[in-house]
Amino acid sequence: MFYIFSLSVLTSLKESYDKALQRDDVKAIVVTGAKGKFSGGFDITAFGGIQGGKVEEPKPGYISIDIVTDTLEGARKPSVAAIDGLALGGGLEVAMACHARISTPTAQLGLPELQLGIIPGFGGTQRLPRLVGLSKALEMMLMSKPVKGQEAHALGLVDAIVPSDELVKVARRWALDMVECRKPWIASLYKTDKLEPLGDAREILKFARAQARKQAPNLEHPQACIDAIEEGIISGPRAGLVREVENFQKLLHSDTCKSLVHIFFSQRGTTKVPGVTDLGLMPRKIKNVAIIGGGLMGSGIATALILSNYPVILKEVNEKFLEAGLGRVKANLQSRVKKGKMTQERFEKTLSLIKGTLGYESFRDVDMVIEAVIEKVSLKQQIFADLEKYCSPQCILASNTSTIDLNLIGEKTCSHDRIIGAHFFSPAHVMPLLEVVRTQKTSPQVIVDLLDVGKKIKKTPVVVGNCTGFAVNRVFFPYTQAAILLAEHGTDVYQIDQVITKFGMPMGPFRLVDLVGFGVAIATGTQFVENFPERSYKSMLVPLMQEDKRAGEATRKGFYVYDSKRKANPDPEIKKYIEQARSISGVKVDSKMSKLSSKDIVEMIFFPVVNEACRVLAEGIVVKAADLDIASVMGMGFPPYRGGITFWADSLGSKYICSRLEEWSKTYGDFFKPCAYLAERAAKGASLSAPVEQAKSRNIISVLVFLSPIDAFWRIVKHRSTEEFESLPYICTLLNSLLWTYYGITKPGGLLVATVNGFGVVVETIYIIIFLTFAANKMRVRTAIVAGVLDIGFFAAVVLVTQLMLEDELRIDVIGLISAGLNIVMYASPLSAMKTVVTTKSVEYMPFFLSFFLFLNGGVWAFYAVLVRDPFLGIPNGAGFILGIAQLVLYAIYRNSKQSKSILPVIEEGSNSKHEPLLSPPTVSTSQ
Ligand SMILES: C[C@H](O)CC(=O)SCCNC(=O)CCNC(=O)[C@H](O)C(C)(C)COP(=O)(O)OP(=O)(O)OC[C@H]1O[C@@H](n2cnc3c(N)ncnc32)[C@H](O)[C@@H]1OP(=O)(O)O
Incomplete structure (x- = not known):
């Protein structure tokens, strides 16, 4: 069997079954995968062809009913799935149609289709609840959460666990035992023992629906998945299969599916960098890493590294700071233990990987240093000059700066080829994005090395160019500025946040400023105002509030007031600050702005972001638009089901976006003025991503x-x-x-x-x-x-x-x-x-x-x-x-x-x- 299913693979599976059923010398069938992997599921690359009408869709039910149910499960001879490695999506669905499953303890079994905007389509919505019970099946499908072999065994999803080298042998014996009636021959589709009584089942489904609606109010497919399960429970599994096929085919053509598939492939594409990763360079082995600065970022980065087994040296300037830094790392790990994500034993082992230091003596043997001190040019310059002295000439010198030009940081060194940005997002041990910032002098080898470390610490690395704010902060600086512009012109602050959250962002722009803290917001905002004065919206709103000791969530007062449980509540007092800021800016309340529709608010906030994304593309700061999509999803929480910032923009069309921006720029100034790249795409009716x-x-x-x-x-x-x-x-x-x-x-x-x-x-x-x-x-x-x-x-x-x-x-x-x-x-x-x-x-x-x-x-x-x-x-x-x-x-x-x-x-x-x-x-x- 092949690792990924395509229509032709499934058709040939049916043919093999038909032949095996005819042959007298074949008594039973074992279905297994090649090279230690059962199957990663249906070929996702084929979705595009089906969606674009280039590939003919099989007739409804051909795979799930004709092949999987009637040919495999309904066969006159028993079959056993021998599972090693992965059995995901369609792979697990085929395995569930076999009459027993044997797996290795490390195998991973799951139905992650929902993360692609579809639902299982080969009978998974019917068989999984019948094998593991409704609640667990819902959890596995709605959260796209796979289980390991051992847990699968406990759940009843697999019948036995064996080591990898005995897998096929045991599966053969099991299959022959079924022929001899020494083992039960079970068709999962008709099992009922794991299903809850109808009344309970209805309650579980009702709860799941409510949860899914709460967690993903904009998404249709979780509800469609529950529909198919419910149909099977109420009207029987064959009716459930029919509903599953109908829903699957409809969802396959949805914008959500197209966006999520785009995200799936884009995420895997960020490490393909022309002129860097195609040179045949192998990543060098990074055996140990030093981190300078044990603040919030430094300790987060150290945590991420030790969690992936990198020995780390943490350097601080004095004992007090060092102790605080190591304490933060410890607290990060302890929180994992508390959440049940880490055992005490593993905690001890992980913590032992970090050592503190006050000097550079031990830096001679490190392979990579990540500087994470405060954003002060002279301090960073001194550190890099010291690093050049103390580290080996091959050592990678990385900075976690989020704003300062890397060339400036390395100005006092002759090591420009090994200076690179490793820009993590806070909290560094949680956030999945890593911006790998290259200058014109950074050597491809150093980029390849950092990409490898990024992957090893389970981040998605995106290679970006050296500019103010790099990709994420630069593209999203207009996000807050647009919100402030709207507020000064009369739009309600809380309405803006509400609309933007409904659009799918984790929080609105004002709530975000509160979270980041006004100090940081002003410091980074100033960078953009200084670097891009012609298109920055200058407002005194945040500084005025800060002067009044409202500095965000940390001070319990910002755009919101926070109660003892850190719940954000609107505060009518902020009107006073908006009025003050308005009079400083010389802005008048605009009656149109106070009555904006949700659509207008979304567009006025995000089109300037799209405009900046266009500049970033035009300047070659990212290699491709898809990288920006991933950066926006992973760095800013842009909804993945909208495909990322440029994918979403392309779904609306460059012409439309440009004309809207042009219209606003006439009234509200150059903040909205479309950039040349956008204007060009609009003039040609071309997409932004090409x-x-x-x-x-x-x-x-x-x-x-x-x-x-x-x-x-x-x-x-x-x-x-x-x-x-x-x-x-x-x-x-x-x-x-x-x-x-x-x-x-x-x-x-x-x-x-x-x-x-x-x-x-x-x-x-x-x-x-x-x-x-x-x-x-x-x-x-x-x-x-x-x-x-x-x-x-x-x-x-x-x-x-x-x-x-x-x-x-x-x-x-x-x-x-x-x-x-x-x-x-x-x-x-x-x-x-x-x-x-x-x-x-x-x-x-x-x-x-x-x-x-x-x-x-x-x-x-x-x-x-x-x-x-x-x-x-x-x-x-x-x-x-x-x-x-x-x-x-x-x-x-x-x-x-x-x-x-x-x-x-x-x-x-x-x-x-x-x-x-x-x-x-x-x-x-x-x-x-
Ligand atoms: C009807 C059915 O119900 C519908 C389905 O089955 S839909 C498919 C359901 N399956 C999935 O969602 C699994 C998707 N894949 C994954 O989660 C991960 O790729 C994995 C866990 C299988 C492997 O992860 P990992 O080892 O880190 O390797 P990863 O880099 O992700 O993948 C290796 C390559 O296989 C490709 N790939 C993985 N699964 C694929 C699939 N189902 N279809 C097409 N390509 C796939 C990746 O794009 C990547 O290609 P590249 O080397 O050209 O970049």
């Missing part, structure tokens, strides 16, 4: 531009003479392509720019070699000198200066500026040539295709530049577009003119030509 595809068409045109002078060069080769052609434009284009390639390599996410222009480098070099081969002597020398000076000398100087004298962002800007400047020069170069066409009335040296593609190239890039409001891109390409049109017009006018006689002798003289080239060569300014 940026690269959009760029491809532009880059194809760029490639065609590079190739367009091929006919001219073919002519040079054929005539073995460069005739009237000039080499200078091609020399300049080579320089331009070299610079854009360098720009693409330097800029994160600039792979496509580098590739397209790298292609240009190759083509232009060939053109110049052709020139050097076929030009007359004088031209050949001139070409060699100019190419040497520009393409080798000038380019080398740019690389040297930018590498040695400039840092990161500034370096990228300077390279971009030089490249754009050169584009303008080159687009302007055909001006004198056009004059020649007019005076000689000849288009002989004006290759039509070059003109045409140049016009196209200038056009698409200028259009793109208008959309993205990028003057560096727009000015040269706009000029190129206009010149391209002029050239085409000239071509049309002089196309049929006889060749000017005056030009002929000059052509024959070849290199003595005084004419300029008739057209500018390709100039490609690509961006992603």
Whole structure:
């Protein structure tokens, strides 16, 4: 049997059964998995095909009734499932249709379909309650919670537990015993002994419904699961199977299922980072880790590490702080013991993995250090300089900073390649997300190492670029700012929180500020106001409240007041602060804002978040939109059943979001102004998650531009003479392509720019070699000198200066500026040539295709530049577009003119030509 079921696997299972039933030498059947795994269930990748109508759906009941129930369970010969590893979803459903189940103690058995927005579809809703009882079955399905072999045995889900190497042998014997009637031959579907009496069953189901509605008010599928179970209990298991199939098929096409499947695959995709994880690098073994700072974050990180068996050294500045830090770690573990998640024995063992220190002496042997001290640049700089001194040269130097530029932190070191951000979310031992922050200098090996540690400590690591707030905090800074903007304009604070919670966030923006604490909120808010002043909403609301000693939940007063049980209650007093803040901002109550619908509130809070997500995508801060979806779900609690922030935004459409933001920005200012990336997607009706595809068409045109002078060069080769052609434009284009390639390599996410222009480098070099081969002597020398000076000398100087004298962002800007400047020069170069066409009335040296593609190239890039409001891109390409049109017009006018006689002798003289080239060569300014 295969690990994942597909329709064809199930069909072949039926065929194998049919054959086995016919053969006299087969007395009983054992169903087992390959390589120690029974089955992970139905192939989730096939869902997309079914949802998109590309794969034909089997007729209702074909699998669950025809195959699983009538063929497997209804067979004339008994079958036993031999389960090792995983038996999940459809895998367990097939096992439950067998007449007995034998498993290893470590096997995991469960029906986790609900986490994908569907319900079990091969009879699980009917058989599981009949094997383990209604309450346990509901718990396992509604919480998608698997059980281990041992527990499954106690529950009655499996009939015997055996070691892995005896599994198949015991299962065979069991099956033969069934044939000989020495063991009972049981069809789970018709078992009733575990089912509660009808009255009790109805009560259990009623309670489960209420719980599911309370925990997941926006979700339909938990109720649909209970419906199918209830139908089976009231009207019999076959009727239950029919209801299960109907509900399964409906849910498979729901938005919830599509979103949750997207989350499933996106979560597994975060560790696939082009240019990093595809280099064949193996993670190095991290044997021990040191943590600097035992505060809330440091102690949380230490807890996460020791829980996964990493020995940890915790460093503090004095005994008192060290003791407090170690105490926090101990308390974190004790809380697990209290909740029954950890035994006392394991507690002792885990705690023994952490050691405290006040000095750096023991740091020589650690493989990774994570700094988690307060957000003070000079302190962090000193720590990293010390680490460079005390740690081994291979040691990974990570910082848990949430705001400070990593380049700044490492400024006093020469270890930039091993400096990386390990941004945990508080509480670090609980929250599942880890932002792995890379700078342009962080080596791929160090990223691979941290990704591995992240996975080992059961976090979902997402690789992000180095910018203010990284991915999560940056994308969500408008979340609170939008809420404050609405409140100042008249929307009720508590209505906002209520609507946002109903949307599916764990808490509304004001409740969140209370939880985080006003001190932290002001400090991080200031970072965004300073870094993104043009799009920040500046308000005094939070500082005013803080001045009045309302600083959030910790002070029992913030936007809410908190009782002794920490229950949040609205406080009418906050109106006073809102009025004060409003008068400072000069804002008036807007009657529209006080009557906003829930939909408007959701959109006004989240569309600015989507807008910032677009900027993060455009800047290449995350590798792909799906990473942002995972970051939003795991870092901010964005509802997974909405698929994450960009998936949700795409379900509404970029056009709609952009138009709403534009409308609000007219009244409420630049806070809502759609960014260039969003505007571009909206103009094209394109999705937010597919940026690269959009760029491809532009880059194809760029490639065609590079190739367009091929006919001219073919002519040079054929005539073995460069005739009237000039080499200078091609020399300049080579320089331009070299610079854009360098720009693409330097800029994160600039792979496509580098590739397209790298292609240009190759083509232009060939053109110049052709020139050097076929030009007359004088031209050949001139070409060699100019190419040497520009393409080798000038380019080398740019690389040297930018590498040695400039840092990161500034370096990228300077390279971009030089490249754009050169584009303008080159687009302007055909001006004198056009004059020649007019005076000689000849288009002989004006290759039509070059003109045409140049016009196209200038056009698409200028259009793109208008959309993205990028003057560096727009000015040269706009000029190129206009010149391209002029050239085409000239071509049309002089196309049929006889060749000017005056030009002929000059052509024959070849290199003595005084004419300029008739057209500018390709100039490609690509961006992603
Ligand atoms: C009608 C039926 O009732 C419907 C169904 O059966 S729906 C399916 C029910 N099954 C599930 O929900 C199980 C989903 N899978 C999981 O929870 C986990 O993958 C697992 C516990 C099986 C294994 O976990 P782990 O060992 O950490 O490996 P993990 O990285 O998750 O998966 C390994 C690979 O298998 C893939 N995979 C796992 N289960 C899959 C499935 N059911 N279908 C398709 N691909 C699957 C993963 O996407 C991943 O692919 P990648 O290597 O290309 O990224």
